[in-house]
Amino acid sequence: DTAVSQTPKYLVTQMGNDKSIKCEQNLGHDTMYWYKQDSKKFLKIMFSYNNKELIINETVPNRFSPKSPDKAHLNLHINSLELGDSAVYFCASSHWAGKGTDTQYFGPGTRLTVL
């Protein structure tokens, strides 16, 4: 199946732990994103990578570190997890369009719960 996939789908962990979420796309896109959807359902951009280079880095704590080993993968590592990190994290990908007109395709989301 051509798609954006994320693992795991659910992640429950204790405060203070370090965890990673993986994302892969086989759509041939050169740009990938991480979004956070909070309890009020607002989606906010966290990071964007184009051809493995960081192009958007919103005001995100440095406990969050994205890693792009190649154009098809963008993983998110989170250190010292806090209660406020509980949310649904979405990965997305698109072709790079400078004016932002290209469709972004979203993964199914990873629901992170920090206890």
Added chain:
Amino acid sequence: KNQVEQSPQSLIILEGKNCTLQCNYTVSPFSNLRWYKQDTGRGPVSLTIMTFSENTKSNGRYTATLDADTKQSSLHITASQLSDSASYICVVSADNAGNMLTFGGGTRLMVKP
């Protein structure tokens, strides 16, 4: 500050009826506006994308309109089906922001039989 506001927050309609969802934005300079459908527990799926020069775009039973002067958009759903039950999210991109999008909070639509 770029913002996107949607109304209503939630809506319940009967199967077969039409409905219209609203989106107001303050994103500037405007590049394009998108409507996404997000089913519960899934990622958003794009329905339409409109640039400044487009004032209407259809995708099956979904028709989006854009008034760039008043900075308003609407999504009209015709002959609703149970599968239309989802959140509908209005997303606006600024002209100087590359692929960075500002998301509205969504309208949660429930279609009842």
